[in-house]
Amino acid sequence: MSQVQAAPPEVDTLVPVDAIGRVEGRSPWQLFWMRFKRDHVALGAGVVVGILVFFALVAPLLVTLFVHRGPNALDQNLTSDIGIPILGPSKTAWFGVDGIGRDVFVRTMYGARTSLLVSFIGTGLSLVIGIALGLLAGFRGGKVDTFISRTIDIVLSLPLLLMAIGLSVACGASIDGCAGGLIKSGVPLVIFIIALFGWPYVARIVRGQTLSLREREFVEAARATGFGTWYIMLREIFPNMLASIIVVATLLIPQNILFEAALSYLSVGIPPDTPSWGGMINDATEGSLYFVAWWMLVFPAGFLVITTLSFNLLGDGLRDALDPRAGR
Amino acid sequence: MGFVKRRTIVALASVVVLALVAAACGGSSTSGASSSSGGAPIKGGTIREELQEFGWTSGFDPTGEYLGTAWSLYDQMIMRGLMTYNHRGGDEGGNIPVPDIATGPPTVSADELTYEFELKTGVMFGPPVYREVTSADILYSFARINTASLSALYGNYYCGTITGMTCDKDKVDTNIEGIETPDATHITFHLDQPTGDFLYRLAMPATKAIPEEVAKCFTKAGDYGPYLISSSAYMFMGSEDLDITSCDTMEPISGYDVQKGMTLVRNPNYDPATDSTEIREANIDGLQQAINTNYDDIFQRLLDGQIDVAAGTPPKGVLLKFETDPQYANWLHADPGDRTWYITMNLFAAPFDDVHVRRAVNLAFNKEGVRKAYGGEKRGDIATSVEPPTVLPQSVDINPYPANTGEGNNDAAMEEMKQSRYDLNKDGICNDGGACDNILFLGRNIDPWPEMDQVAMASLGTILPGLTLREVDTTTGYTTLQQMKKLVPISSVPGWGKDYASPFGFDYYIFHSDGIYSCTGSSNYSLVGLGKDLADSCGIGAEYDAYVQNNGDVPSIDAKMAECVAKPADEVNPCFAELDTYLMETAVPWVPWVWANNWTSVNPTVSTYVFDQFGNTISYINSAVNNGLAPENVA
Numbered sequence: 001m002s003q004v005q006a007a008p009p010e011v012d013t014l015v016p017v018d019a020i021g022r023v024e025g026r027s028p029w030q031l032f033w034m035r036f037k038r039d040h041v042a043l044g045a046g047v048v049v050g051i052l053v054f055f056a057l058v059a060p061l062l063v064t065l066f067v068h069r070g071p072n073a074l075d076q077n078l079t080s081d082i083g084i085p086i087l088g089p090s091k092t093a094w095f096g097v098d099g100i101g102r103d104v105f106v107r108t109m110y111g112a113r114t115s116l117l118v119s120f121i122g123t124g125l126s127l128v129i130g131i132a133l134g135l136l137a138g139f140r141g142g143k144v145d146t147f148i149s150r151t152i153d154i155v156l157s158l159p160l161l162l163m164a165i166g167l168s169v170a171c172g173a174s175i176d177g178c179a180g181g182l183i184k185s186g187v188p189l190v191i192f193i194i195a196l197f198g199w200p201y202v203a204r205i206v207r208g209q210t211l212s213l214r215e216r217e218f219v220e221a222a223r224a225t226g227f228g229t230w231y232i233m234l235r236e237i238f239p240n241m242l243a244s245i246i247v248v249a250t251l252l253i254p255q256n257i258l259f260e261a262a263l264s265y266l267s268v269g270i271p272p273d274t275p276s277w278g279g280m281i282n283d284a285t286e287g288s289l290y291f292v293a294w295w296m297l298v299f300p301a302g303f304l305v306i307t308t309l310s311f312n313l314l315g316d317g318l319r320d321a322l323d324p325r326a327g328r
Numbered sequence: 329m330g331f332v333k334r335r336t337i338v339a340l341a342s343v344v345v346l347a348l349v350a351a352a353c354g355g356s357s358t359s360g361a362s363s364s365s366g367g368a369p370i371k372g373g374t375i376r377e378e379l380q381e382f383g384w385t386s387g388f389d390p391t392g393e394y395l396g397t398a399w400s401l402y403d404q405m406i407m408r409g410l411m412t413y414n415h416r417g418g419d420e421g422g423n424i425p426v427p428d429i430a431t432g433p434p435t436v437s438a439d440e441l442t443y444e445f446e447l448k449t450g451v452m453f454g455p456p457v458y459r460e461v462t463s464a465d466i467l468y469s470f471a472r473i474n475t476a477s478l479s480a481l482y483g484n485y486y487c488g489t490i491t492g493m494t495c496d497k498d499k500v501d502t503n504i505e506g507i508e509t510p511d512a513t514h515i516t517f518h519l520d521q522p523t524g525d526f527l528y529r530l531a532m533p534a535t536k537a538i539p540e541e542v543a544k545c546f547t548k549a550g551d552y553g554p555y556l557i558s559s560s561a562y563m564f565m566g567s568e569d570l571d572i573t574s575c576d577t578m579e580p581i582s583g584y585d586v587q588k589g590m591t592l593v594r595n596p597n598y599d600p601a602t603d604s605t606e607i608r609e610a611n612i613d614g615l616q617q618a619i620n621t622n623y624d625d626i627f628q629r630l631l632d633g634q635i636d637v638a639a640g641t642p643p644k645g646v647l648l649k650f651e652t653d654p655q656y657a658n659w660l661h662a663d664p665g666d667r668t669w670y671i672t673m674n675l676f677a678a679p680f681d682d683v684h685v686r687r688a689v690n691l692a693f694n695k696e697g698v699r700k701a702y703g704g705e706k707r708g709d710i711a712t713s714v715e716p717p718t719v720l721p722q723s724v725d726i727n728p729y730p731a732n733t734g735e736g737n738n739d740a741a742m743e744e745m746k747q748s749r750y751d752l753n754k755d756g757i758c759n760d761g762g763a764c765d766n767i768l769f770l771g772r773n774i775d776p777w778p779e780m781d782q783v784a785m786a787s788l789g790t791i792l793p794g795l796t797l798r799e800v801d802t803t804t805g806y807t808t809l810q811q812m813k814k815l816v817p818i819s820s821v822p823g824w825g826k827d828y829a830s831p832f833g834f835d836y837y838i839f840h841s842d843g844i845y846s847c848t849g850s851s852n853y854s855l856v857g858l859g860k861d862l863a864d865s866c867g868i869g870a871e872y873d874a875y876v877q878n879n880g881d882v883p884s885i886d887a888k889m890a891e892c893v894a895k896p897a898d899e900v901n902p903c904f905a906e907l908d909t910y911l912m913e914t915a916v917p918w919v920p921w922v923w924a925n926n927w928t929s930v931n932p933t934v935s936t937y938v939f940d941q942f943g944n945t946i947s948y949i950n951s952a953v954n955n956g957l958a959p960e961n962v963a
Contacts, residue, residue, distance in 0.1 A: 074786050076697050082651055082704035083779070084644055099644075100701050100779045173800045173808045175766045185798055267773030272782060273797050279778075286775035288624050291645030 032243075035321040042317020048310040052303075056116045059109040067094075067103060071110040071275045075101035085293045096295035098283055108299050110275040115307065118187060118270075119256035122194030123249055129195065130202025131245065135233045137203065138210025149207070152200040161262070164193045168268035186271045190263060194256050205248055209241040243322035250315030254308035261304055277304045369936045373953035374614040374962050375946075377637040378626045381619060382586055386479060387550025390533045391472040394481040396825065397639075399533050400943025404608070404950075405562040405592055405615065407536035410434075410445050410466060410515070411527055413942040414607050415949050418664055418718045422941025423829035425531040426607065429461060429559075433527075440522035443530075447513040452597035454558030455568035457539045461559050462512035464502070465537035471502045472543065473534050479549035482827055484842060485529045491518045500547065524893055524900045525830035531942075532828060545575035554580035561603070561610040561949065562592040565959060589618035593959045611936070611952040614959025630931055636953055637946055638929045641703060641776075650929070651706075658932075661946075662706045663939040664718045665926035666834075667825035669702075670711070671784065671919040672809070672853045676863075676871040677817035678763035679792075681878065684748035685758065686916035687729070689818070692741035694787030695921040696734040701779040702922065710734045711920035713908050714839075718923075718941065720831045722905035728913045736787040745791045749878070758792050765794040770808060770819040773799035781820055809853045812844070812866040822853060823924070825944065831904035832893055839885050839911065854917030857884035883915035 026034070037043060055062070063070065078087045078101040088096040095104035137148035168189060171178035177185045183192050213219060214237065222232050263269030264278030272279060277300040283289070284296035386392030390402050404415050412428035414421055427433060429451045434443040451461040473480040474487065475497045487495035492505025506518040519526065529535070537559045538552075546552035555578060558567065565583030572578060584590040592615040600610065618635075620626050627646045630638045642650060642660065650660040673680040673689065680686055695710050709717075713726035731740035742756025750760040758764040769788075771781035778799060785797050795818070800808065805821035808814055827833040837843040841859065843852030847866035863872035875882060885907055892903035911917065926944045930937055935954040940947035 072782065072786070074697070074783060076700055076783070079700065080648075080704075081700065082644075082647055082706070083701050083776070084648055098779075099776075100697075100782055102782075169800060169804050172798055173770065173804055174814070175768045175796055175798065267778070267799060267801075271797055272771075272773075272778040272799055273785065283778065286779070287641065287644035287647065289644040291643075292648050 032321045036317055039317040039320060042314055042320070045310040045313035045317065048306065049314055052112055052307055052310070053116060055109055056112040059106075059113055062109060063106050067106050069103050069106055071107045072102065072273055073106075077101065084289070085296065088293070088295050095299045096293065098280070098293070098296050099286065099289060104280070104295055104299055107275040107280055108277070108303055111277040111280060111300060112303065112307070114187070114270055114274055114276040115257045115260060115304070118190050118194065118260045119253045122191045122198060122256050122260075123252045125191065125195035126198030126202055126252060127245065127249060129199035130204075131206050131238070133199070134203035134206025135210055135238065138207040139214055139229065139233050139237065141211075145207070148203065152203055155197065155200045158197070160197050163197070164259075164263060165266065165268050167193055168263065172268065187274065190260055190269050193263070194259060198252060198256065201252070202245070202248055205244060206241060209244055210237055213237045213240055246322065247315055247319040250311055250318055254311035254315075257304070257308055257311070277301070369609060369611045369950075369952035370954050371611050371952070372613050373611075373933075373955045374616055374957040374959045375612050375637055375934070375948055375951070375953050376635040376955070376957070376962055377615070377617045377639070378620040378629065378635050379617060379639065380621050380623055380626070382617075384550070384553065384586070385481065386553070388553030388556065388584075388586070389478070389546070389550045390536060390538070390556070391469070391552070392479040392481055392549045393533065393553070396944050400940055400945040401592075401948075402533040402536060403531070403943060404560075404940060404948055406556060406558050406560050406564075407533065408451060408461070408559045408603075409469070409530065409533075409536035410447075411531035411535075412607060413531060413940070415938070415940040415942070415947045417939045418666075418829075418941040422939070423666070423718060425527045428531075428607070429537070429602070440524075441519045443517045443519070443526060445515050445517075447515065448602050449513060450599050450602045451537075451559065452599065453537075453539050454563040454595035454597050456570050456572050457542065457557050458597065459539075460512075461537045463509040463515040464512070465539055465559075466515055466535065467502050467504070467507055467509050468500075468540045468543070469535050469538045470504060470507055471497075471500045472538065474504060475500045475547075477547055477549065480534055482532065482534065482837075484836070485532065485827075485833075486535075489519055489521070489523050489526070489529070491520050500544065522894045524895055524897050525828070525832050528828040528830045528833060542570075542572050542578075545578060554584055554586075556581075556584075558595045558598075561595055561598045561600075561608055562615065563595040565591040565593045565614070567595075587619065589616065591616045591959050591962070607949075609950045609952075611950070612948065613957075614962070615948050616959060616962045627929065630929055633931055633933060636931050636933045636955065639927070639945065641927055642929055646929075647703070659929055660706070661928045661930065661937055661939065662708075662925040663928070663944075664716065664941070665708065665825065665924045665944050666716050666718050666829060666941070667823055667924040667926075667944070668711055668714060668716055668918075668920045669708075669823045669922045669924050670714075671818060671820055671921065672822055673818050673917060673919070674815055674853070675855050675882065675915075675917060676858070676868055676875055677815040679748065679750040679758050679760065679767070680817050681871070681875050682748045682750055683879065683914070683916055684744055685750060685792075688741040688744040688748070688791050689788060690729045690912075690916065690919050691732045691744055692736045692738055692788055692791050693732065693919045693921060694734075694736035694783055695732070695919075697736075697783040697787065698780045699922050701783050702776055703927075706925060706927075708922040708924040711923045712912075714911050714918060714920055715831055715834055715904070715908050716826075716923040719826050719829050719834050720901055720904055720908060722901055723908060723923075726905065726909050726912060728909065738790045741791050756791065758794065764792070766796050767792060767794050767817050769795045769797045770805060770816050770821055771797055771799040772802050772805055772821050774802060777820065784820055810848055810850050812847045812850055812855065812863075812868060815868060815871065816853075819853070829942065831901065831907070832889065835885065835889065835904070835907065839915075839917070840889055841884060841886050854915075856882075856911075856915050856917050857886050858882055883910075883917075885910065885915070 078097045080086050083099050085097045093103050133148050137145040171183050171189050172185045177183045222236050261278030264276040265282045270276040280300035290297035385394040408429050410430045411425040416422045429448050430445045434445045472478050473483050474493050483495040487493040490506040508516040539557050542557050543552050564581040566581050624643050626638050627642050629635045650656045673686050713723045715723045717723045731737045745751050745756045746754045750758045750763050752760050771777050809816050824838050837851045839856045841857035844850040863869050888907045895903050928946050933953050933955045936952040938947040938950040
């Protein structure tokens with residue numbers, strides 16, 4: 001029988017040891033970064049997201065410098081007599097043109113602006129509302145908790161898509177929007193819908209975390225020291241749930257991108273003169289146009305998928321790095 | 329938007345990609361069928377058609393039904409009245425009323441106030457009524473029109489014209505002062521004023537013979553539709569099983585289900601000797617119209633030979649085949665649709681309350697581009713005036729904006745705009761901030777409107793940079809336009825087709841002040857001829873006063889229309905041509921951009937294709953198929 005040699009003890013490479021054996025201290029964010037940069041998939045996804053954000057930000061500049069056509073510039077000479085695009089991907093139009101001769105590359109770039117703008121702001125609003133109400137419910141408890149929790153239940157029980165379509169129809173037939181002009185039609189309306197239906201998910205998670213954290217010793221210590229409710233919520237509890245919130249945000253963003261695309265695909269979201277990936281996919285399906293102009297479908301759909309995939313992979317990596325004890 | 333596990337999202341994303349790629353790469357197989365051909369009509373077979381929905385406005389009840397496809401079925405296939413059409417194209421007289429169960433043209437009094445008809449004998453109702461059609465059955469249909477609860481949508485063609493008809497009776501009452509039925513084969517109409525197109529009105533479906541013994545059971549709008557009794561060549565399959573011994577025993581006829589479709593079979597009581605093959609060849613043994621909500625599938629089934637007819641715009645991929653592949657050369661038929669597509673402008677919404685702005689829009693509008701986005705030349709001729717030439721032949725000579733040759737003329741438009749009070753610095757651009765910023769352009773969000781709207785916006789952007797496009801579904805679009813207080817400034821939502829092929833039947837509800845029924849039900853979207861009282865009561869009194877202050881009297885066609893209607897027949901059209909010119913030059917409520925064609929796609933199984941100009945559909949009654957199918961065997 002061969003001898004079995006015991007494996008050497010694992011060394012946690014995240015715990016640096018200097019030359020004379022002293023353990024060097026690391027902040028939580030340093031630890032996060034050391035873990036995160038080892039996740040190459042997440043890192044790659046982060047780079048893709050960064051590139052997308054960059055392109056979204058500089059789209060007007062890119063178009064001005066290289067393409068010289070705006071997202072709504074028409075050239076019907078590039079379509080057939082029956083309105084079918086005759087120019088596919090080429091030097092003239094990198095991603096081809098659509099049914100009225102608009103440049104698909106330009107619209108895809110501008111579509112990234114729309115998708116990211118709507119999802120970032122919508123998610124941001126969801127987070128602000130959700131964090132505030134979740135903290136309040138979890139920390140104060142009692143009737144406040146009951147009221148907020150039941151409100152969350154009610155909002156979550158609403159048929160999201162139907163409500164969104166209804167709101168879009170109700171508010172979309174005028175410039176002023178609805179609710180006395182409070183909700184403007186177009187991009188603001190889609191952001192409003194996302195925020196309106198997104199905050200309960202955040203609030204529920206934040207409430208649960210708060211319920212757990214408020215019983216911890218450091219909160220007791222803060223109370224004993226005489227700090228007030230708001231201080232404890234904002235300075236003691238909130239920072240300790242930041243990791244979870246970041247993960248939630250990375251999950252909400254791709255969902256909101258898809259939701260915006262779905263609304264635009266149904267023609268109840270972003271107005272048609274504002275390029276959006278969902279709207280472009282809708283254009284491609286008009287009369288099954290993608291059968292003869294595949295580029296109208298493949299590019300916006302491809303970017304939509306790459307974007308949501310990247311955000312999800314990034315979120316995976318962030319969660320693993322921020323909370324390594326949590327299983328997948 | 330609920331939290332889904334990331335892997336699920338990733339998986340869904342992958343599925344989406346695969347589905348999209350599969351959809352993009354998946355071609356559609358086509359049959360090797362050759363294009364349809366003409367020749368001697370073949371007898372027998374069943375025309376199989378699929379449509380996404382019937383879309384009836386009043387449950388297929390002829391008294392209230394306002395949908396053209398329903399009119400086509402009534403007039404060609406199921407019902408007979410005093411007058412009808414020959415169910416052929418416009419160039420073959422398809423828009424001219426001809427006697428049906430009347431033995432001939434009426435005897436008209438010298439003052440044109442009395443019309444006397446004699447009825448044919450031997451015209452029978454189909455099962456289960458089994459009796460001859462009489463003048464009382466015609467009178468009964470007018471009594472239904474005269475009953476408020478049955479909502480005869482075009483009742484105004486009779487009420488206010490036939491003496492004693494008011495359309496507000498609370499029950500069906502055959503005692504109408506202006507209609508006499510001295511015996512079973514004679515009927516006389518007395519009119520309040522001469523009405524040059526009265527015979528057109530007598531060809532409308534609501535006036536067809538209706539048997540009282542069945543219809544009396546249905547006193548609410550739309551209820552009679554599923555029990556419709558035939559008086560013509562075809563009937564609902566299963567009509568013979570309808571138990572009419574009492575109102576309680578009647579069940580909807582099995583051959584019609586609004587959710588699934590309808591099957592028409594030959595009416596055994598129909599005697600061709602009482603009819604004319606010029607009007608009804610009745611070649612087919614049956615017609616099946618099935619509901620298929622998948623529009624792409626409808627056309628795929630047409631290509632595969634599983635159906636014979638599909639109406640509407642083919643998917644672009646299919647259209648490309650029809651347009652470029654010789655194999656499909658004769659599949660797509662484009663026939664004059666007696667319809668005008670237009671941009672409507674509200675006379676009381678700034679900046680369109682200035683006629684110079686409305687004229688400038690007419691000059692700038694890219695009609696060619698919008699038509700191309702709509703499907704190209706085959707969709708119709710560029711419109712230069714309101715009435716399509718198939719309704720008013722003189723229309724082709726009316727063109728008050730020759731500078732716009734179709735593609736829009738910004739220079740001419742800017743010159744016109746300079747005359748507007750909304751062009752403050754006279755640079756040809758609407759720039760009076762309060763009126764010219766954020767102007768709502770209301771469009772439809774269904775294909776192909778989004779592309780058409782973009783072309784429209786682009787063409788108007790120079791003179792009206794403040795236009796803001798918002799798109800909604802068709803129903804919301806119409807209901808928004810109908811609400812007077814909304815004052816929608818400009819819109820591409822509506823289109824308008826004739827009720828009947830007299831200019832009066834085209835213009836009445838869309839431009840006459842009677843077309844402004846209420847504060848929420850107007851079909852006169854531009855509000856031509858709006859009165860002060862109604863404006864006040866609907867909450868736009870201030871806008872009305874502003875209009876009058878800035879422009880003088882509100883344009884109205886009411887008096888001119890009354891003058892035209894009372895003209896002798898040969899003077900009616902020239903009079904309406906003057907009215908059309910007034911609309912285009914002085915009132916300017918529209919930018920008409922295409923006199924639209926009606927598109928019908930047919931498989932070569934349709935051996936003879938004939939178009940019905942009145943109904944704007946394929947003429948089921950005069951076309952023929954070679955599929956040899958019996959209607960009861962069609963799945």
